[in-house]
Amino acid sequence: MRRSGHWEDVDLDAGYARIRKNRLRPKHAHGCGGEPCGRKAGYCPKREQTGAAGADRQGKGYVFASPVGGPLSPNTDFHVRKRLLRDAGVRDGRLHDARHTAATVLLILGVPDVVIDSIMGWEPGGTARMRARYMHVTGTTLRKVARQVGDALWGLPKTN
DSSP states (O other): OEEOOBGGGEETTTTEEOOOOEEOOOOEEOOOTTSOOSSOGGGOTTOEEOSSOGGGGTTSOBSSBOTTSSBOOHHHHHHHHHHHHHHHTOOOOOHHHHHHHHHHHHHHTTOOHHHHHHHHTOOSSSHHHHHHHHOOOOHHHHHHHHHHHHHHHHOOOOOO
């Protein structure tokens, strides 16, 4: 699943976007006819989209949209992102890894769980499991907590 944002979800004055809906990857069938190409349907050079997307989605207010206003194809989005990373000299990684990074940074910053849940788009209930899956405790975080515990127990002077 990909997150998809609409302009109605963006508050430029407040400086944030709220993602409330998911968009599923389109489904494809082979378009090869009687002689299969040997690839999975989604990679067939003559693939045909079987989902109910298409023209119905044009001009639906997507923030990140195709040149004609429709939703981005996850495959196109993938290749464009890879090219941007390469051109910028940034380490290649999965887009999903960015969610782990975001959750971990929020943990390091000490953001309250309820705020993290909202930012990450996690529904109440089961969010502790999601936090455990996405938020990775770093050495920096462990040192910070150890320092806080030491200060609380023994009143040790703070060191940087």
